[in-house]
Amino acid sequence: EQTILQHHQKLKHLQLNMMATPNATQPAPLRPISEVEEAGYLFFSADTPFDSEEAKLTMARNLPAGVTLVIFAEVGQNRQDVLDLYKGVLDPSRIKVVEIRGTNRGFWARDGLPIPVWSQNNAMEFVDARYYHGFEPDDILGRWFHATVRKHSYYFEGGNFMVNDEGVCVTVDNDRSETIP
Numbered sequence: 001e002q003t004i005l006q007h008h009q010k011l012k013h014l015q016l017n018m019m020a021t022p023n024a025t026q027p028a029p030l031r032p033i034s035e036v037e038e039a040g041y042l043f044f045s046a047d048t049p050f051d052s053e054e055a056k057l058t059m060a061r062n063l064p065a066g067v068t069l070v071i072f073a074e075v076g077q078n079r080q081d082v083l084d085l086y087k088g089v090l091d092p093s094r095i096k097v098v099e100i101r102g103t104n105r106g107f108w109a110r111d112g113l114p115i116p117v118w119s120q121n122n123a124m125e126f127v128d129a130r131y132y133h134g135f136e137p138d139d140i141l142g143r144w145f146h147a148t149v150r151k152h153s154y155y156f157e158g159g160n161f162m163v164n165d166e167g168v169c170v171t172v173d174n175d176r177s178e179t180i181p
Contacts, residue, residue: 032163072103
């Protein structure tokens with residue numbers, strides 16, 4: 001973690017806990033929601049490429065009480081087929097299958113979903129994912145959660161962006177992440 005922080009400080013791209021809003025005169029303090037904070041939802045796509053079926057079934061099987069599994073299905077995909085995969089693994093009342101066009105380009109929802117953050121007044125907001133595979137349902141999730149979606153101009157690999165319980169952001173060190181503030 002320290003090596004990554006030093007690298008980004010050297011590149012003058014580090015602004016801890018700050019995200020600039022386009023056309024704003026001042027950045028608004030935001031804190032990304034940590035990987036270890038309680039969540040009410042687990043999101044992923046209905047598709048199971050790369051031998052991911054067992055991983056997705058294991059996640060569903062071990063989903064904490066009170067957490068809802070939201071599965072993105074391509075428009076027109078058979079909802080019952082998706083539910084049948086999780087039959088006997090998770091109570092169907094805890095599964096929501098939602099249709100979103102382009103979800104077949106979003107293997108793990110984590111890569112293309114917006115990053116949830118806490119705003120200065122403790123409201124949940126989202127930071128646009130700008131995922132380069134073309135699956136970015138950011139505005140859809142913003143509407144579902146009645147949350148502001150903050151836009152920006154850089155791309156990043158959302159699945160390689162993590163936050164600890166102190167609000168420190170860590171991302172994979174590649175050409176896409178070097179320009180992230």
